[in-house]
Amino acid sequence: MKIVGLTGGIGSGKTTVAGFFKELNIPVYIADEAGKRLMNTSSEIRKKIIAFFGESAYRGDHPDRKFIASKVFNDKEQLSKLNNIIHPAVEADFKNWLETQSSEYVIYEAAILFETGGYEKCDFNILVTAPKEIRIQRLQKRDDSSVKEIEERMDNQWSDERKSQMADFLINNEELAETKLQVEHIHDEILKAGKNC
Structure with a gap:
């Protein structure tokens, strides 16, 4: 495939x-949507994001996207840290999704x-x-x-x-x-x- x-x-x-x-x-697999979903559902991602950006990065069970965006916007180092948390998780999620597909x-x-x-x-x-x-x-x-x-x-x-x-x-x-x-x-x-x- x-x-x-x-x-x-x-x-x-x-x-x-x-x-x-x-x-x-x-x-169709939309990586950005998967990233948002995993930020909401993965306790491992949540732990890593809080470790980097502090407790304010989450409000209850959900990430505070405005707060995180304010940290990474115009800061390539912080953005790179966030991407290094999200991208491997999305890649693993995509591989699992791919195994369920049967199209050309x-x-x-x-x-x-x-x-x-x-x-x-x-x-x-x-x-x-x-x-x-x-x-x-x-x-x-x-x-x-x-x-x-x-x-x-x-x-x-x-x-x-x-x-x-x-x-x-x-x-x-x-x-x-x-x-x-x-x-x-x-x-x-x-x-x-x-x-x-």
């Missing part, structure tokens, strides 16, 4: 693209697939892109964030130019109908590649 990495900068529309793959009956391939969607080297574990990698202005509009609508806040978050991510050098497929996600056609084309290409192995 092939693993296909799916990534893109904030506001690019990764989730929309993942939804189109689901419509084609391809199982699965989608592994992660926001920082290239930055962490996770793309190297995938057979193919897809990068979702969109013009900066469109991404900003989407994020303003979704998060009610200011342009300044959005641009700061974008500046913390690798550029599409850098990521595209490592991607096997690019999806330009501006018009939904066109995006869907691109997904169907990539789906066919992956199935063909599977048959040629």
